[in-house]
Amino acid sequence: MSARTARTALTAAAVALLSVTAAGCGDRGGLQGAGATPTAVSPARLWPDLRPASSPAYPYDVATRAIVKGVTVPGDDIRKVDPVDVVEAEIEAHPDDYGSKGAYHATAERMKECRPGGDEARCPLLKAYHRDLTGDGRADLTLGFRLYPTNQTAVRVYTVEKHKLVQVLADNDAIIGVELAGRALIERSPADISGYEYRTTWVWDPEQRAMAFSRDEYLHTGDGRHGKKPSPSASAGPSASTP
Incomplete structure (x- = not known):
């Protein structure tokens, strides 16, 4: 059961209980029914003779895990790590992406503005x-x-293991918002229909030792009725990882 379905069921149950309670609290009369209850219908299994697939389903994305070279963690305290150093280390490690012919070549140039004395408005960090x-x-x-x-927007998560900085999430996408909920990271991206958006959830996977894809939702968020063309900034697929 999805989170939205669970919330809907709980709300309906609460309304029904409130209705019965209110009916029973009057000075006259007894309990009153809340109406006919729909008959429960079990799931219908389609194509029971379907042969098993010969290969696994195409993965949405793979977990990212890589040691960040050239960046130290003083006292194993990640708060003392300079984010500018971290991004510059990625740029240096991926010349095909950030070089003069790479898809993100302008990011490397703008990162120079993140240092003291630079133009803060041009800093991409x-x-x-x-x-x-x-x-x-x-x-x-x-x-x-x-x-x-x-x-x-590039979204990255890092942790410290054995005195080393380790990247445990790397995702690039057209993003309109990011949230941290408990130990989950949720990305919000625009959909190709107004009034809707994608929400992708990443959670820590102790077996892969990385943030792994957990859930992808397509949610109604407004009153939009007319379709619109995807933003030119949108990636070719639902998401793309750099490493």
Whole structure:
């Protein structure tokens, strides 16, 4: 049962209970029925003779895990790590993406503005956040930066293991918002129909030692009725990972 279905069922049950309680609290009369109850229908299994697939389903995305080279973690305290150093380390490690012919070549140039004395308005790096997402009781690092000239957003999560900085999430997409809920990271992306959006949830997977894709939702968020063309900044697929 999805979260939305569960909320709907609980709301309906609460309304029914309130109706019965209110009827029983009067000075006259007894309990009153809330109406006819729909007959329960079990799930219908389609194509019971369907042969098993010969290969696994195409994965939405794969978990990312990589040691960040060239960045130290003083005292194993991730709060002391400079986010600018972290992004620059990624740029150096992926010349095909950030080089002069790479899809995000302008990001490398703009990162120079993130240093003291630079033009802060041109710096692509967003505010960094620290929260325990891995469940080890220590803060992890969540950061984002704009990808130019595509106008996508890169979302990254890092943790510390054995005195090393480790990247445990790398996702690039057309993003309109990011939320941290407990130990989950939720990305909100625009849909191709107005009034709707995609929400992708990533959670810590102790077996892969990385943030793994958990849920993808297509939700109604407004009163839009007319379709619109996808933003030119949208990626070719539902998401794309850099590493």
